Amino acid sequence: MRRRTARRTRLIAVTVVAAVCQATPAPAAVGPPDGVITWGASAYRIGESVADRGYRMVVHTSVGGRDPRIRLSNAFGDRPVTFDSVYAGLQLKGAQLARGSNRRLTFDGSSSVTLEPGSTVYSDPVPGPLAAGSNLVVSLHTPDAAGPVTGHSMALQTSYATQGDHTAEESGANWPDTVGSWFYLDNVSVRTAAATGSVIALGDSITDGWQSTGDLNRRWPDYLARRLQKAHITVKGVADEGISGNKVLADGAGPSALNRLDRDVLSQPGVHTVFLFEGVNDLKAHSGVTAQDLIHGYGEIVDRAHDAGRCVVVSTIAPFKGWPEWDPAAETVRQEVNTYIRTHSDEFDAVTDFDHILRSPYDHERMLPFFDGGDHIHPNDKGMQAMADAVDVNSLDCARN
Missing domain, CATH: 2.60.120 (Jelly Rolls)
Structure with a gap:
């Protein structure tokens, strides 16, 4: 209990700063009485x-x-x-x-x-x-x-x-x-068997699919959705709630992950699991965000999702050396956050290591060229598929309700 209270106390300061930057309309939606989300896109x-x-x-x-x-x-x-x-x-x-x-x-x-x-x-x-x-x-x-x-x-x-x-x-x-x-x-949303559920991918432009081929549904959540149709688990749906430029802590390209969690995730029908993959935009903005800031932000999302009966899978932050806003200071924070995620997996329901999947074996700060969409931060179609293939689908078949 002490850990959750500390997280929320720390986040008060962060979210107040974000609210000053951009007021976010309060979500007014109430989910339907039944059904499972089969497609979604974050609104802004x-x-x-x-x-x-x-x-x-x-x-x-x-x-x-x-x-x-x-x-x-x-x-x-x-x-x-x-x-x-x-x-x-x-x-x-x-x-x-x-x-x-x-x-x-x-x-x-x-x-x-x-x-x-x-x-x-x-x-x-x-x-x-x-x-x-x-x-x-x-x-x-x-x-x-x-x-x-x-x-x-x-x-x-x-x-x-x-x-x-x-x-x-x-x-x-x-x-x-x-x-x-x-x-x-x-x-x-659609009506399904009672046990069927969906996973929501909460993310930024990588989750939104930038650098994947248009009109072919090659975002990593799309590849994941196709895997789930063949998997022997009850989680079958995937909703892509990525926003290009989105941050965990501060509003900007749409409301922050913290500020849109209720409307984009927790109000959706039939959600069993939240897949959290955000943080790189907080780092490359050079706004002074520390590893501890991001860790507290993740913790707030996990706590709120758990309170709502959802499981949470968290991914490490992918490499982005070569992107114009990369610098050693941001890289240091990224490595600190990723180390925390890997060594504190007991705080989440599961961890997926996208950093490990996408990085070059010769330079861990840089994306493997085979997966690079060309700008050194967004994976191409092959990278998107590799990300989806790295997800342990059994970790998504989780329900706290």
């Missing part, structure tokens, strides 16, 4: 809304099930936003949908819904199956949207946009514009 402010705009967004499911439902978010809006038409179908090619698959979504029985600033909403379940590895397409229209838009900018997935309401159309003819972001949509 990604620009300004456009009225009478339609978005046709492609997302890739991890775990299969029945009766899918989506979650829409206005978490970072400063005024209400109305969705007057929302559909979901299966992708055939590009913006074109498989014949007969496009179905209207309702919200408490209504075909339209208005979200107040800071809030989220789940759709009603759509009867029927949704297979693992499906390209689900969610089309929505906002008649009078204005102000900040909530979404996820770096989707690494081609989606589509248009003016006017063409959400009910299965043809892609009226969806001429391609976009690389997801707008308002941050969750898809």
Whole structure:
């Protein structure tokens, strides 16, 4: 008990500083009564809304099930936003949908819904199956949207946009514009067997997939999801809650991991395990963050997840020598943090050593060139697959509920 109290006392100072830098809207979501998350993307402010705009967004499911439902978010809006038409179908090619698959979504029985600033909403379940590895397409229209838009900018997935309401159309003819972001949509869940659960990858741009090949689902959580489909465990789903540039302790590229933990992780349905892989952005920012600061931050996340009945797997911080912001001081902190993670594994439910997997055997401060996406911090497709292959899938099959 003393250790947890010390962690939380130390984090008060850290989180107060972060709050001064950027106010974070309080999460207003409540998870659905049942279901398991099959796809997710962390929401943050990604620009300004456009009225009478339609978005046709492609997302890739991890775990299969029945009766899918989506979650829409206005978490970072400063005024209400109305969705007057929302559909979901299966992708055939590009913006074109498989014949007969496009179905209207309702919200408490209504075909339209208005979200107040800071809030989220789940759709009603759509009867029927949704297979693992499906390209689900969610089309929505906002008649009078204005102000900040909530979404996820770096989707690494081609989606589509248009003016006017063409959400009910299965043809892609009226969806001429391609976009690389997801707008308002941050969750898809399905109903599964009661024992089935998901793991949420809480991370930064490496988890978000930067330097992996777009439109092919080659982020490390995607590779992990494919492994889980073949594994003889109950954890089958994977939700990628990575944000490029994200930090553990301070807001910046979206809310910090500490400040978004409730909305992006603990409010999600069917989550058994949290996979925490963050810290490099705290180090390369040269903001004076120490190893002890990061260790306390990890501890706060672990404590809150455990209090919510979730297990936590923590990874070491990967090497980044060669990145412009690398320096010996940041490297020293990285090594101290990694040593702590390796030698205090009893504080976590499991440890995965991504540093060991990705580093060069000739220079432990640098990524192995075979895995390097070219900027010395983000792995390529081979590196992403190696990370996923390094995860002990049995360590994910853990539940504290």
